[in-house]
Amino acid sequence: MSKNMIECKKVIYKYEKNEENNAKIAVNEVDLDIKKGEFLVVLGHNGSGKSTLAKHMNALLLPSGGKVYVDGMDTCSSEHIWQIRNKAGMVFQNPDNQIVATIVEEDVAFGPENLGVEPSEIRKRVDDALHKVKMYEYRKHAPHLLSGGQKQRIAIAGILAMRPNCIIFDEPTAMLDPSGRREVIDTIKDINKNYGITIVLITHYMEEAVEADRIVVMDKGKLIMEGTPRKIFSNVSVMKEIGLDVPQMTELAYELNKSGINIDSNILTIDEMVNVLCQLK
Structure with missing residues (x-):
């Protein structure tokens, strides 16, 4: 058995040709292995x-x-398609588009x-999934x-009830x-840490990526960079160059350093910033 949940080998994806007869390459020779139980952003x-x-x-x-x-x-092998979708569930941006029933x-x-x-197993799975996302009541x-956050947790419960090994979240908090x-x-x-489900989270919120x-x-x-949150966010200038932010506290440390205050630039959270500032003489 593979120790990787997902393996992308030199993946290319081209969108269909447009009016000018150009095919747009959206994914360009991406190599990526995602380990079982990993939380990847x-x-x-x-x-x-x-x-x-x-x-x-x-798929x-x-x-x-x-x-x-x-x-x-x-x-690409059609006989595996249902098994694959069973193992890797997907949660999208808009919770309203994922809800199909009135209860x-x-x-x-x-x-x-x-x-x-x-049916008896469904009952068990539904209760179990709702407990996991703290929506049983x-x-x-x-x-x-329900609120947007509650609807999104219901969407997650719907995937959990199918007992996947992996869940891919495509900007689930954008709305x-x-x-x-x-x-x-x-x-x-919680579902990553306590239930060992592999998580792939697509996001543009840097504070979410810290986790x-x-x-x-x-x-x-x-793929232009990979590493721990600390390693990635310490490249403030590279991130800015490609139009991405870094967590607010990392940004603050970067600016303080630029203005001559010598503090660790690998800071990710408010607590870490407070600790570092308290130690300044």
């Missing part, structure tokens, strides 16, 4: 290819060149029902009355307010 500005790459990870898109393997299965627990049951799971509610974003990120961290085991940065269809 993919960063990049709009048009960098990050969402296109994410859609290859559960929503198939590569124009190269190969993608999910738990050792080739996404929360029916919505969460939709996936396992489609997989032909026994809302099981009889109408999803459209949420700060408290909804926090709820969703806490849920993602990852590893970050990869995409620009113009290519």
Whole structure:
């Protein structure tokens, strides 16, 4: 068995030719291995290819060149398609587009029902998934009355009920307010840490990326950097060059250094900044 959940080997993806007869290369020879149980964040500005790459990870898109393997299965082989989508679930930006039923627990049951799971097992999975995202007490509610963050947690429960090994999140907090974003990120961290589910999070919020085991940065269809959050965010000038921010505290440390105050530039959080400032003579 592969120790990698997802393997991208020289993946190329071209969009269809446009009026000028040019095919746009959205993903350009990307090599990426994602380990089982890892929490990986993919960063990049709009048009960098990050969402296109994410859609290859559960065979929503198939590569124009190269190969993608999910738990050792080739996404291009049609007999594996259901198994792949079972193993790698996907949560999108807009929670309203992912909710299909008028009662929360029916919505969460939709996936396992489609997989032909026994009714008694579905009941167990629905309750289990709602507990995991801390939404069990809302099981009889109408999803459209919930907040954006709660709806997104219901969408996550719907994927969890299908018992995936991996969940790919494509900018799941983009349409949420700060408290909804926090709820969703806490849920993602929790299912990664406590249930060992591999997480791939596509985001443009740097504060969310701080939580990852590893970050990869995409620009113009290519992977240009990878490493721990500390390593990635210490490259403030490179990040700015490609149009990305860094966490506010990293930015502050960078600016303080530029103005002659000698402090560690690898700071990621407010707590770390407070500690460093308190130690300044």
